[in-house]
Amino acid sequence: MRERRTTTYDSAYATRVILQLVYLLFGIFEVLLLIRFIMKLGNANSANGVISALYGVTEPLVRPFYGIFPQPGAGAQLEIAALLSLAFLVLVEALIVAVIRALTPRYY
Numbered sequence: 001m002r003e004r005r006t007t008t009y010d011s012a013y014a015t016r017v018i019l020q021l022v023y024l025l026f027g028i029f030e031v032l033l034l035i036r037f038i039m040k041l042g043n044a045n046s047a048n049g050v051i052s053a054l055y056g057v058t059e060p061l062v063r064p065f066y067g068i069f070p071q072p073g074a075g076a077q078l079e080i081a082a083l084l085s086l087a088f089l090v091l092v093e094a095l096i097v098a099v100i101r102a103l104t105p106r107y108y
Contacts, residue, residue: 011105015100026090030086032054035054040082061089062085065084066081068081
C-alpha cells in the first residue's frame with residue numbers, strides 16, 4: 001500500500017513539473033510577443049541590437065499571421081499579427097495544459 005501511495009505522489013509531482021515547464025516556456029514567448037507589439041507600436045529603432053534580436057526571435061511566431069490584416073507603412077505600427085500570434089499561443093498553451101490534466105491523475 002505504501003509503494004502505491006509514493007508512486008501516486010511521484011506522478012503528481014511529475015505532472016506539476018511538466019505543467020510548470022509548459023507555463024514557463026509559453027509565458028516567455030508570450031511576454032516576448034507582447035514586448036514586440038509594444039516596441040512596434042512605439043516605433044522602436046530596429047537598428048538597435050536588442051530590438052533587432054527581439055524581432056528576430058519573434059519573427060517565426062508572427063510570420064504566419066502576416067497578410068491577414070493590412071500592414072501600415074512607415075512609423076509606429078499597430079502590428080495585429082503579433083496580437084494574433086499571442087492569442088494563438090495562449091490557445092495552444094491552454095490545449096496542452098488541458099490534455100496533460102486529462103491524461104494524468106488529479107493528485108496535483
